[in-house]
Each structure stands twice: as structure tokens, then as C-alpha cells.
Amino acid sequence: MTKRLSAKERRITIIDVAKRLFAQSGFHGVSIDEIVKEVGVSPAILYRHFSSKDELYEAVLHEFSCTRESYVEAVVVDDTSFEPVLRSMTRVFVNSIVNHPDLLKMEMHSQLEGSNASREFFLNRWKSFTDYIEFNLEELDNQGLIELRNVKAAALMYQGMIREVLLLKCLQTTDQFNDMSIDELVNQLIELFLKMIAIKK
Amino acid sequence: MSFDAELDAKGLNCPLPILRAKKAINELSSGQVLKIVATDPGSVKDFEAFCKQTGNELMSSAEAGGAYEFMIKKS
Numbered sequence: 001m002t003k004r005l006s007a008k009e010r011r012i013t014i015i016d017v018a019k020r021l022f023a024q025s026g027f028h029g030v031s032i033d034e035i036v037k038e039v040g041v042s043p044a045i046l047y048r049h050f051s052s053k054d055e056l057y058e059a060v061l062h063e064f065s066c067t068r069e070s071y072v073e074a075v076v077v078d079d080t081s082f083e084p085v086l087r088s089m090t091r092v093f094v095n096s097i098v099n100h101p102d103l104l105k106m107e108m109h110s111q112l113e114g115s116n117a118s119r120e121f122f123l124n125r126w127k128s129f130t131d132y133i134e135f136n137l138e139e140l141d142n143q144g145l146i147e148l149r150n151v152k153a154a155a156l157m158y159q160g161m162i163r164e165v166l167l168l169k170c171l172q173t174t175d176q177f178n179d180m181s182i183d184e185l186v187n188q189l190i191e192l193f194l195k196m197i198a199i200k201k
Numbered sequence: 202m203s204f205d206a207e208l209d210a211k212g213l214n215c216p217l218p219i220l221r222a223k224k225a226i227n228e229l230s231s232g233q234v235l236k237i238v239a240t241d242p243g244s245v246k247d248f249e250a251f252c253k254q255t256g257n258e259l260m261s262s263a264e265a266g267g268a269y270e271f272m273i274k275k276s
Contacts (some may be wrong), residue, residue, distance in 0.1 A: 071216040072250040080220060089216065124214065168250045 011049050014039055019060045023102035026109030027057055027118065054117070060120050064096075064103050073126065082136045082199070087190060089132060090162065093125075094186055101170040118170045129162075130155040137197065145200045154197060202261065202272055204236040205229060211240045211268065217263065218244050219251050227255060229275045234260065237271040244269050 005013065017039045020028045032053055036043050050056040074088035097104050110118040133155040140146045148154055168175045169182040177185055208225045210218035218239045225235050237248070248271050252259040253266060260272040 072210065072219055072247050072254065075216045075220050076251060076254050080223060085216075085220065128216065129216045131217055132220075135217055189252075 007049075010041070010045070014041075014046060014049060014056070015059055015063055018056050019063070019102050019106075022057060022060060022109070023105035026106075026113050027053070028113055029109070032056075038180055054115075058113075058117060060106075061118065064100060070096075082140065083194060086133070086136075088187055089129065090190065091183075091187060093129065094162065094166065094182065097166050097170055098182060104170055126163075128161055130159055133158055140197075140199060146197050148197060157196075158193055161193065162186070165189065203234070204272060205233040206235050208235060208237045210237055213239065214223065214241055215243050215247050217219070222248070222251065223255075226255075226273065226275050227240055229276055233275050235273045235275070238261065239269045239271070242269070244271075248273070 014035070018030070018035050021035060021038065024030075029051075032043060032046060034055070036046050039046070046056075050059060070092045071089060074092050075085055077088065092106065106118070107122045110122055134151050137146065137148060137151040137154055141148060141151065165182060165185050168177065169185065180188075206225055208221055209233045210221055213221070218237065218241065222235065222237055225237075229235060230268075241247075245264075248259060248262065251257075253275060256261060258274040258276065260274050261270075263270050263273075
């Protein structure tokens with residue numbers, strides 16, 4: 001006989017199962033019935049914790065949103081110039097996906113399904129990045145240290161670069177960079193990006 | 202509450218408010234106070250973490266009309 005779970009434990013179990021199923025099939029691809037069946041509880045128990053599937057989905061996203069404190073850590077360093085902070089922020093972001101590939105799968109589903117709440121959530125995750133890049137490149141541009149025509153496009157390029165590495169390394173079992181770790185690959189792409197923006201010393 | 206410098210971080214996402222606050226605090230002397238206004242709801246936790254890590258004192262943290270106001274005293 002399985003041990004009776006406390007309300008808190010039950011909530012965590014439901015979130016864990018929902019996370020896996022949403023990652024597998026997206027928000028619309030999973031029904032409450034499937035979730036309760038997989039958890040092994042009655043729908044009434046699930047509804048005691050979450051009033052709707054939307055609320056459950058939001059709770060799953062909320063579980064993932066705890067990488068912010070590490071961003072603070074990444075920027076509270078002695079050298080806050082563009083390059084070292086970009087590198088440490090990228091490391092935090094990449095690790096957040098490496099440790100939770102389900103998050104990337106949910107993002108892919110959300111791009112196709114388009115629930116507003118989830119789109120906004122994933123957009124905001126990237127926005128921390130692109131805002132940081134745009135803001136700093138503008139500053140460097142004003143100081144005459146770079147000659148970029150389009151700062152927004154440069155930020156988008158960086159986002160695309162990182163997203164592609166994550167797709168390659170976190171979702172596929174084999175790839176053309178099998179001999180390279182995700183960190184090495186990310187570092188090489190950062191080098192290329194920095195070469196492209198060519199900050200004058 | 203009086204302050205010595207003010208930082209407008211409205212419309213900025215983490216970690217930009219933190220980065221700019223760090224720069225602004227560097228220019229203050231010990232005991233001086235920086236006022237920060239931000240709109241990112243996550244900034245409440247961010248500034249708590251920031252002060253914990255840097256040893257500066259978070260004197261107050263308040264919300265009003267969708268904006269968040271922080272007072273940080275340089276250690």
C-alpha cells in the first residue's frame with residue numbers, strides 16, 4: 001500500500017507529472033484526465049489544488065522561474081563590462097535548460113499553440129538576455145566603441161545562436177558536434193559573436 | 202526618506218536594474234542611499250538577493266501603482 005501523501009507532497013507530485021506530460025504533448029495535448037490517471041488520484045483531488053488546467057500549467061512554469069537569483073549572482077562580479085557579464089548570464093541561462101530540458105520542450109509547444117500566458121513567460125525569459133545585449137550595445141555604440149548598424153538584430157542573432165545550440169544539445173541524441181560539449185560550443189559561438197560586434201579596445 | 206542618488210530602472214528586465222544599481226552604488230560613498238524605481242515584479246526578490254550578496258542594506262522595499270521602490274544604503 002502506498003503511503004498517504006501530505007497536501008504539499010501531493011501538489012509537488014501533480015506538478016512533476018504535469019511537467020512531464022506538458023513537455024511531451026503540449027498544453028492542448030494533455031487532458032486533466034490523463035494527468036490524474038498518471039498521478040493516481042481522482043479529479044476531485046487535483047481540483048482541490050488547481051482550479052483549472054491553466055492554473056496547473058502556470059504552476060509548472062512557476063516552478064521553472066527560479067533562475068533569477070543566479071542572474072543576480074552572475075552580475076554581482078567585479079568586472080561588469082559587457083563581455084564577462086554576457087558570458088556568465090549565458091552560462092546561467094544555458095544551465096537552466098540543460099538541467100530542465102522539459103522547459104525547452106514546453107517552449108517549443110507553446111510557440112505552436114500560443115496560449116498568451118505561456119508565450120509571455122517564454123518571451124520574458126529571452127528578454128532578460130536581449131534587453132541586456134541591446135542596452136549594452138547601444139551604450140558601446142554611443143561611446144563610439146562599436147560600429148553596428150542594428151543593435152536589435154544583433155541581439156536577435158545572439159538569441160538564435162543560443163536557442164539553436166540548446167535545441168541541438170538538449171533535444172537531439174546525436175548531432176554533428178558530438179565531440180564537443182555544450183559549454184565548448186557555446187564558448188565558440190560567443191567568440192564569433194564578439195568578433196562580429198568588434199568592440200574597440 | 203531622503204536619498205543621495207536616484208536610479209530609474211522602469212521598463213528594464215532582470216538583470217539590468219541590478220547592473221545599473223551596482224554601477225550607481227559604486228559612485229556613492231559608504232552610508233549614502235540610492236533610491237531605485239523599477240517596474241519588473243521580480244525586482245523585489247532580485248534586490249533582496251543583491252543586498253544579501255553585496256552586504257549593502259536594503260532599507261525599504263515598497264510597491265505603489267505598479268512600480269517598485271527600493272532604498273539601498275551603501276555599506
